[in-house]
Amino acid sequence: MKKVIAIQGAEGSNHHKVAHDFYGTSIELKECMSFDVLVDSLLDGSATLAVMALENTIAGSIIPNYALIDNNNLHIIGEEYLNINHHLMCLKGQELKDIKEVWSHPMALLQCKEFFKKHPHIKLIEDVDTAEVAKRIANKNLKGIAAIAPKIAAEIFDLVVIEDEIQTIKDNSTRFVIVQTTAPNNGIDQINKASLKFQLNHKRGSLAAILNVLSDCKMSLTKIQSLPVIETPWKYSFFVDVTFDDYKEYKKAEAILKIMAEEFKILGTYKNGRK
Amino acid sequence: MKKVIAIQGAEGSNHHKVAHDFYGTSIELKECMSFDVLVDSLLDGSATLAVMALENTIAGSIIPNYALIDNNNLHIIGEEYLNINHHLMCLKGQELKDIKEVWSHPMALLQCKEFFKKHPHIKLIEDVDTAEVAKRIANKNLKGIAAIAPKIAAEIFDLVVIEDEIQTIKDNSTRFVIVQTTAPNNGIDQINKASLKFQLNHKRGSLAAILNVLSDCKMSLTKIQSLPVIETPWKYSFFVDVTFDDYKEYKKAEAILKIMAEEFKILGTYKNGRK
Known part of the structure; x- marks a missing residue:
């Protein structure tokens, strides 16, 4: 039976990458558009595991997520540190000069502000997620639109990365944890x-x-x-x-x-x- | 000579309230639309003091502000704890049913989400600041529009508070500090x-x-x-x-x-x- 793993955000996101690193490809993803929904899906049994960002080097601890773990008595059973890099990606055959608009999460747009200052011809449009936009560009064959997402999104949705690491602050290591509702049976030697x-x-x-x-x-x-x-x-x-x-x-x-x-x-x- | 005090946000904001509590009314405010601009105004001498939020009970420490203080060798010379309450305010003579739109900072709108769920006739429009909208409503005599701001804004701009404390989480105590570029001469007994x-x-x-x-x-x-x-x-x-x-x-x-x-x-x- 496939494990159902809840992730914050969509397929192709950094949370997805962590789920993939831990459990490989034979998993079923449950995409959650907020951390509250993520925890609810553990509590109602629709997912058995969840991936949750807990702290990063720019903003420090994500206190509301500590509260979610603490108040709902979740158990941390694993962790992974990822360097968060924002890549600009679009349909193949296009270059930076072809891009008219970037759709992304307000936080990602903010973190790449300096890059876009140098490219004022690109209009920034707020959207609900980072990776989900990459998926939409691929599915609807949207020309002239770019997404800001991790490399895994370009691979999944067959897009081309036209600019690497466009975020202003280059060192943003984020700590993700894997949580579940029951106490784990980890091997003690691990x-x-x-x-x-x-x-x-x-x-x-x-x-x-x-x-x-x-x-x-x-x-x-x-x-x-x-x-x-x-x-x-x-x-x-x-x-x-x-x-x-x-x-x-x-x-x-x-x-x-x-x-x-x-x-x-x-x-x-x-x-x-x-x- | 009046002290020039830099605050994050506009006149009528919580930062303004802290400046007022510390130094009374005989101050000159410098409104800054980001913490970076706030610190710059200390460094270039256009302000002698600055008020800066440093932590709150919902999100924890505001790590980027710690970094701003640390990297620029600023000195903390005082602190104040404030309970942050969001109040809904508009031109006098109006009630909640008259309000068609609320303009405010995305974070304030988010923090009052549950209240607005119960009042779906009100359209939420993102704006640059909280208190600055209160000022605009007063100056341009805007009917049907409400702002989300601290009580001090209603007093300054002669608006009426139509709903008290509309934020979802009622306990949000925020710690503000007063900073300057030079080491202070605080009386030791204080x-x-x-x-x-x-x-x-x-x-x-x-x-x-x-x-x-x-x-x-x-x-x-x-x-x-x-x-x-x-x-x-x-x-x-x-x-x-x-x-x-x-x-x-x-x-x-x-x-x-x-x-x-x-x-x-x-x-x-x-x-x-x-x-």
């Missing part, structure tokens, strides 16, 4: 990273005490982020990622944190996606 | 908060060691956030806010951190804006 969440009072030294435990148990911190707990002054949530070599040491840290921290929660244990 | 930045290698226990120092010096942590240093694998920047009672203890912590952490930088010392 696991060397954990995402944890806990609460602490605004008390001097409370976080240092937790980090000392993590350090004593040989955990390396790869991310830490505090968020005030809404409507509870002086209480903070912490989202922490750690990597480790020894799963037994991790279980020891987990057992101590369960006692020390309030509302301790494991968002997931999985294989580190950083090369 | 100072009980500091924003610090430093780098650490991805080494077990390095952050715990720093937090132990802060704790030993009686600093309370109110925010911590890690960001990977782009193009330097395994190196992390940390943005940390601390509050304290004793300025001498703070100076002690500062002196130790200067020795322990790499690229240690004080983004600002100022009076805690949390009540």
